Amino acid sequence: METTITFSVNGQPRTVTTDPERSLLDVLREDLQLTGTKYGCGEGQCRACTVLADGKSIAACITSIAEVENQSILTIEGLAKGKQLHRVQEAFLAEGAFQCGYCTAGMIMQAVELLADDPKLAKTDVAARMQRHICRCGTYPLILKAIHRAAV
Numbered sequence: 536m537e538t539t540i541t542f543s544v545n546g547q548p549r550t551v552t553t554d555p556e557r558s559l560l561d562v563l564r565e566d567l568q569l570t571g572t573k574y575g576c577g578e579g580q581c582r583a584c585t586v587l588a589d590g591k592s593i594a595a596c597i598t599s600i601a602e603v604e605n606q607s608i609l610t611i612e613g614l615a616k617g618k619q620l621h622r623v624q625e626a627f628l629a630e631g632a633f634q635c636g637y638c639t640a641g642m643i644m645q646a647v648e649l650l651a652d653d654p655k656l657a658k659t660d661v662a663a664r665m666q667r668h669i670c671r672c673g674t675y676p677l678i679l680k681a682i683h684r685a686a687v
């Protein structure tokens with residue numbers, strides 16, 4: 536049975552009529568054509584699909600669309616302001632913190648949450664906070680460097 540669900544994505548109100556058990560990731564990628572958020576494992580294990588829901592990181596592949604009703608979703612497409620990249624995006628570019636780039640959107644969204652919680656990284660074990668994110672290319676040292684670079 537389809538249900539109509541309202542939420543916002545990157546500041547835009549959105550309404551979809553769909554199976555409420557569909558994943559947020561499917562809706563983002565297939566219905567809203569926001570393909571920056573990646574499908575990795577589909578089981579909550581790799582975190583390639585990380586987005587923010589009301590400011591908190593979630594794995595979009597294991598979150599149903601019904602669970603985010605009335606929430607504000609932020610995806611990688613919503614970070615830049617016009618041509619001005621978010622400072623975390625700038626830092627990843629400056630450090631070259633990717634190879635294939637498949638994990639990058641999820642890593643960046645997680646870093647945005649982390650830096651919102653602790654802008655100077657004064658009380659955060661960054662490696663521990665990023666531990667759930669898998670980078671098959673093994674770019675972890677540069678990713679950690681980029682996150683520290685983005686700290687104010």
Ligand code: FES
Pocket residue numbers: 573574575576577578579580581582583584585594595596597
């Ligand atoms: S695709 Fe969502 S955690 Fe792997």
Ligand code: FES
Pocket residue numbers: 632633634635636637638639669670671672673674
């Ligand atoms: S850069 Fe390839 S998976 Fe991380």
